[in-house]
Amino acid sequence: MTDRTANPALPAGDPTPVAPVKDRNQWWDVWDQFRSHKGAMAGLIFLLGITLFCLIGPWLWGLDPAKLDIRNKDLRPIINALWGAENVSWAHPFGTDNLGRDIMAQTMQGGRISLAVGWTAMILAILIGTFVGVIAGYFPRLDGVLMRLTDLFLALPLLPLLLVMMLLFRDPLRAAFGPEQGIFILIVIGIGITSWMQTARIVRGDVLALKEREYVLAARSIGTPSRRVITRHLLPNVLSPIMVSATLGLATAIITESAISFLGLGFPPDYPTWGKLLADAVPRMVSFPERVVWPGLAISLTVLAVNYIGDGLRDALDPRIRGL
């Protein structure tokens, strides 16, 4: 690629025409770049796997996670058969808990809840955070108000707030949406509105810097209205920090949900989530370490997978890294 020296204003006189690039959807380039990131691919495969495991698993496995089977209580995972453990059964490959409930079925059922809570709360938090951050960064007049609001939320202690929310809204929501659905909405909203502040601050900082860039001035000189300056020029360029806080947000949401469940404020006691499985298993962790390991592994691997996917997506969406 060289600048042409001879009479640049003449049309279409390029002596070495480049073969026209075939009109390929740009998302294929994004996918190609994403595929080249090994961690992101591994993360994506794992995340798809665990999502399918949780969604289709209970249907295939068929065991009710809440069914008590006292005779088969405290079974060890099937892998223990390798070193000659007696109390194992192929009927319960992950083992059973102290009431004889199948741990695999519980992990599947718990994963459904934890993933749903994690994703929904994260998306809610990112939406609020990005909205507040962009508005605060772009409109100086609203900056003070919105950032003080952010500080206010940061200063709120999360658990007492959730406790009050539970007390105030649990019964009306349960009445309106049913016991599980009501608690789900409550927890998602609770986590969502208490974890958007970091995103808002990061996005505001980036928008403050980006809006002084010349291409934003260029857009204004074209006459692009503010809302389209934001969607066309600012949002794509703050995508990286948003992506990072989204991946972290998913992890935080899953963990916060476990903390709430642990405190007994979350879902009903017979309703498994990864966090609650973990919490239930802690007292007998020394005798039955696998009961902590299964949900713990599921939480940390999911979070890791999402982090890698976020990393890969961020690279894939950046044309400079994509090398186009």
Next chain:
Amino acid sequence: MMLDDNSPLVRIRDLQMHFPIYSGLFRRQTGAVKAVDGVSFDIQRGETLGLVGESGCGKSTCGRAVLRLYDITGGSVEIDGVEISQTSQSDLRAMRPTMQMVFQDPQASLNPRMTVEAIIREPLDEHTSMSRDEKAAKVAELMDAVGLNRAFAKRYPHAFSGGQRQRIGIARALALNPKFIVCDEPIAALDVSIQAQVVNLLEDLQEQFGLTYLFISHDLSMVRHIANRIAVMYLGKVVELAPRGPLYDVPLHPYTRALLSAVPEPDPSKAQTRQRVVLQGDVPSPANPPQGCNFCTRCPAVMDVCKRIDPTFQEVEPGRFVACHLYENHASETEKAEAHANQQGS
């Protein structure tokens, strides 16, 4: 709004752009940076007005204020017969296609996440109701006009050289068939061979589309090449405005003389004999300009009156404007003589 062709396309009168300074505990306004402080000029249709001056004198601010990218402090801006100095930004949107801008840094003025096609198409998206195909055809046409290979439409700005990026910026400015383009140091970030290409491209486009330019630069030789008339700015004010030939041959204002004497002379024999006017000191802060003439702190021909009274910007010869007490009638002959003597001595 058809006006006869003799009327100037752009009429600037007493343009002021002050940026407030807030300080203290209560963030009260304690002063203002007078980036542009009372600038007046006309630009005729099809003409190129060069705007020169040293760094920080308010050239770029002036260019942006003319396009109303800022909310100006005062004065009047009339483009194509329409007064826009107080128009709200939303009402200005309809005027935007008439006036466009080419930016200094071609790297920073292109969104790294948009393809070249999307960048050039943005004005079309905003102001026309063309179909997708029509827009693509128009973009390809514009890329031809600025000498970019249309096969590169799907690439991103970082894949282009500085000169090519500036062409993308120019294509974007041309997309809406503007009448008036502010070129804000379009060549300052380019190397010399590319500078010539871009300037030639701008000249060709001017001929082709009948454009009017406000060409902001600190490169005096380039301005001499492209501009018909030249305005010299110092500390937020135009000190001299004259057609190209007379300005370079007989600069009137002491600042213009100093500026021109800093241009390297290619002929070695002439270079040896010529006298350089080297200015002492620094440019005063535009937040706290000196009393009287802005240039009085550094002027080699300074007189007493300069420190008291701000000179008026007046026409001294047909088409030549200058703001200097040396050319004002009330300056006494003795003072003038004294000043000349001082200048010779320095």
